[in-house]
Amino acid sequence: xxxxxxxxxxxxxxxxxxxxxxxxxxxxxxxxxxxxxxxxxxxxxxxxxxxxxxxxxxxxxxxxxxxxxxxxxxxxxxxxxxxxxxxxxxxxxxxxxxxxxxxxxxxxxxxxxxxxxxxxxxxxxxxxxxxxxxxxxxxxxxxxxxxxxxxxxxxxxxxxxxxxxxxxxxxxxxxxxxxxxxxxxxxxxxxxxxxxxxxxxxxxxxxxxxxxxxxxxxxxxxxxxxxxxxxxxxxxxxxxxxxxxxxxxxxxxxxxxxxxxxxxxxxxxxxxxxxx
Amino acid sequence: xxxxxxxxxxxxxxxxxxxxxxxxxxxxxxxxxxxxxxxxxxxxxxxxxxxxxxxxxxxxxxxxxxxxxxxxxxxxxxxxx
Numbered sequence: 627x628x629x630x631x632x633x634x635x636x637x638x639x640x641x642x643x644x645x646x647x648x649x650x651x652x653x654x655x656x657x658x659x660x661x662x663x664x665x666x667x668x669x670x671x672x673x674x675x676x677x678x679x680x681x682x683x684x685x686x687x688x689x690x691x692x693x694x695x696x697x698x699x700x701x702x703x704x705x706x707x708x709x710x711x712x713x714x715x716x717x718x719x720x721x722x723x724x725x726x727x728x729x730x731x732x733x734x735x736x737x738x739x740x741x742x743x744x745x746x747x748x749x750x751x752x753x754x755x756x757x758x759x760x761x762x763x764x765x766x767x768x769x770x771x772x773x774x775x776x777x778x779x780x781x782x783x784x785x786x787x788x789x790x791x792x793x794x795x796x797x798x799x800x801x802x803x804x805x806x807x808x809x810x811x812x813x814x815x816x817x818x819x820x821x822x823x824x825x826x827x828x829x830x831x832x833x834x835x836x837x838x839x840x841x842x843x844x845x846x847x848x849x850x851x852x853x854x855x856x857x858x859x860x861x862x863x864x865x866x867x868x869x870x871x872x873x874x875x876x877x878x879x880x881x882x883x884x885x886x887x888x889x890x891x892x893x894x895x896x897x898x899x900x901x902x
Numbered sequence: 903x904x905x906x907x908x909x910x911x912x913x914x915x916x917x918x919x920x921x922x923x924x925x926x927x928x929x930x931x932x933x934x935x936x937x938x939x940x941x942x943x944x945x946x947x948x949x950x951x952x953x954x955x956x957x958x959x960x961x962x963x964x965x966x967x968x969x970x971x972x973x974x975x976x977x978x979x980x981x982x983x
Binding site: 867868869884885886888889890891892893896899 | 916918919922925961
């Protein structure tokens with residue numbers, strides 16, 4: 627009797643499992659990479675749309691009020707009202723982590739209104755505070771809405787941001803609105819999709835392995851039968867019968883084997899008759 | 903060997919292998935009044951098939967019935983009752 631480890635059934639099942647694993651891994655890598663790319667693109671599109679809508683809402687008199695704010699006026703009614711406005715917009719969009727406005731300064735860009743100013747847990751920027759890590763997209767946003775190509779990290783965390791120009795009542799660009807989304811949201815979506823792909827692959831492997839196991843079992847069963855018949859004949863037992871009925875190569879093997887057994891029987895009967 | 907003997911041998915070989923001729927010779931000699939298999943005639947076939955079914959059954963079991971059916975069709979024989 628062949629050991630389970632070296633049996634044809636184990637080899638067949640293992641080969642198919644390895645094959646499925648290789649194919650699944652490649653599919654997983656490709657699908658996950660494309661999904662990540664797709665998720666980033668969707669988030670970028672969402673950021674562009676959000677920043678454009680918010681910029682439109684802030685344009686006009688409110689934009690002029692923002693531009694007129696000077697450092698140290700954080701407790702003024704104008705700042706409080708504008709911060710409350712930004713805060714209410716942010717509350718309406720759960721995906722937004724930070725929402726702020728900026729204008730051009732001598733060094734680059736400085737904050738106009740950051741509703742998180744004064745927040746003890748997550749302190750925002752004060753009026754006129756310079757932003758040290760200006761991206762090209764921020765400057766481009768003074769012309770038209772722009773979005774970061776990838777996540778970036780600054781002192782507020784790892785973020786993806788969209789920017790759009792804010793216009794005063796005369797249509798002049800007075801600054802930009804920045805809309806930030808945290809990486810945790812996108813990473814959570816990626817992790818969920820990754821887990822789903824893992825789950826689908828695991829179920830597929832389980833189903834395919836079960837199918838292969840039972841399929842190979844039927845093949846091995848008939849090979850065992852042929853093996854037993856050959857063993858019987860080799861031990862001199864000619865009273866065996868061939869009961870393997872298949873239409874595949876094993877069936878053909880059984881047929882050939884049956885012919886061989888029949889001929890052996892005839893020759894043995896002939897020998898016996900001659901002896902008598 | 904007659905053409906009929908050759909055909910009968912060919913169909914029998916598919917089931918009984920290379921020793922078929924020995925088997926057929928024994929069947930004709932024992933059950934067809936000592937007839938040599940090489941001299942087989944069409945009228946001998948029903949009786950031969952009857953004995954092939956019986957003796958072949960001992961060698962190849964249920965496959966013997968299949969062998970006889972094939973030979974009946976190919977050699978255009980009516981089975982002996």
